[in-house]
Amino acid sequence: MHHWLREVFSLDNPQLLRIQENLKVLKLHRTSQQLEMLLQEASKNEVSYSDFLDKLLEEEISLKHEKHMALSTALAKFPYIKTxxxxxxxxxxxxxxxxxxxxxxxxxxxxxxxxxxxxxxxxxxxxxxxxxxxxxxxxxxxxxxxxxxxxxxxxxxxxxxxxxxxxxxxxxxxxxxxxxxxxxxxxxxxxxxxxxxxxxxxxxxxxxxxxxxxxxxxxxxxxxxxxxxxxxxxxxxxxxxxxxxxxxxxxxxxxxxxx
Structure with missing residues (x-):
């Protein structure tokens, strides 16, 4: 396990709480909600720093795409959804x-x-x-x-x-x-x-x-x-x-x- 993950991953760790608050300020909501799970996965699989960051950004991009599609589809006023x-x-x-x-x-x-x-x-x-x-x-x-x-x-x-x-x-x-x-x-x-x-x-x-x-x-x-x-x-x-x-x-x- 990476030492920084051992230090951060603690439910009462003020640093973890601060990270979550900062994620919310930056409107990185999915990462904020899944931070503990992502940290656990990173700890278990001993991922690299870049892989961990890549995973965070991937999750956020996925969420933003989902929101864009949902909002834009509603604004388009389709009578039904057919592909x-x-x-x-x-x-x-x-x-x-x-x-x-x-x-x-x-x-x-x-x-x-x-x-x-x-x-x-x-x-x-x-x-x-x-x-x-x-x-x-x-x-x-x-x-x-x-x-x-x-x-x-x-x-x-x-x-x-x-x-x-x-x-x-x-x-x-x-x-x-x-x-x-x-x-x-x-x-x-x-x-x-x-x-x-x-x-x-x-x-x-x-x-x-x-x-x-x-x-x-x-x-x-x-x-x-x-x-x-x-x-x-x-x-x-x-x-x-x-x-x-x-x-x-x-x-x-x-x-x-x-x-």
């Missing part, structure tokens, strides 16, 4: 796993590029958007998920209250904005213009993942105006990856499964 590892690529052969793995590196966020996921309901578009959002959070990119209907309603409300600029800035804070389910509910022309302002504000500054059950040729119907639809698509598609999912619905598969 890429749980996505069944064999059920959706129209999706190239290599492209998804490349997107999971989040290099597209570094380049402020967009991702558009098109396909019928239930084909995994939202699953993929959430999973890629989680990858972005792991790489410390601020992320926000919002259904398209809620986004349009929020922008309309802000406009009516003369707070549109404030709301646009809010939606531009996140490096990755996920807009889910464009096309499920028609958007009036005023709402479309507000959405265009947001997309223009984020253009080449922040990434968007957008999911839709409607092909681009139908976006004029969604927004009730072909010109504004074309303008929105022009901004979205300039720097983007488009994935068109042509498979079956997972939900229908499950509902048709035998009991």
């Amino acid at each position: 890429l590892e749980s996505f069944d690529f064999s059920f959706q052969p129209s999706i190239d796993p290599k492209i998804i793995r490349e997107l999971a590196t989040c290099s597209f966020i570094d380049r402020a590029e967009n991702l558009i996921l098109l396909g019928p309901p239930g084909t995994g578009k939202s699953h993929l958007s959430v999973a890629l959002g989680l990858k972005a959070i792991q790489k410390k990119y601020r992320t926000l998920f919002i259904p398209a209907t809620a986004l349009i309603a929020s922008l309309n409300k802000a406009y009516a209250e003369n707070r549109l600029e404030e709301r646009l800035k809010l939606y531009c804070v996140s490096k990755l904005l996920i807009i889910d389910e464009i096309g499920y509910v028609p958007v009036d022309v005023h709402g479309a213009h507000l959405l265009f302002q947001l997309i223009s504000r984020r253009y080449e500054r922040g990434s968007i993942i957008l999911t839709s059950n409607r092909g681009f040729g139908q976006w004029g119907e969604i927004f009730g105006d072909t010109i504004i639809a074309t303008a929105i698509l022009d901004r979205l598609l300039h720097h983007s990856t488009v994935i068109n999912i042509k498979g079956e619905s997972y939900r229908l598969k499950r509902s048709n499964a035998p009991d």
Whole structure:
């Protein structure tokens, strides 16, 4: 046993108490809580000074990462937590796993590029958007998920209250904005213009993942105006990856499964 550990490891040792207090001041909470156990392990295994310090720092980094992930995931407002590892690529052969793995590196966020996921309901578009959002959070990119209907309603409300600029800035804070389910509910022309302002504000500054059950040729119907639809698509598609999912619905598969 190292002599310094023999001296320090004592429940009534004022030095041990002082170390714990200093750890709390430095907000090294996990080390403070586990100090006695770590000292016991170090004593038992006769670890070197550098190994002991390495273990302390590893524990603290692990805790900070856990806290970051928990807080950032809560702030992202995902409707559920789904990972890429749980996505069944064999059920959706129209999706190239290599492209998804490349997107999971989040290099597209570094380049402020967009991702558009098109396909019928239930084909995994939202699953993929959430999973890629989680990858972005792991790489410390601020992320926000919002259904398209809620986004349009929020922008309309802000406009009516003369707070549109404030709301646009809010939606531009996140490096990755996920807009889910464009096309499920028609958007009036005023709402479309507000959405265009947001997309223009984020253009080449922040990434968007957008999911839709409607092909681009139908976006004029969604927004009730072909010109504004074309303008929105022009901004979205300039720097983007488009994935068109042509498979079956997972939900229908499950509902048709035998009991």
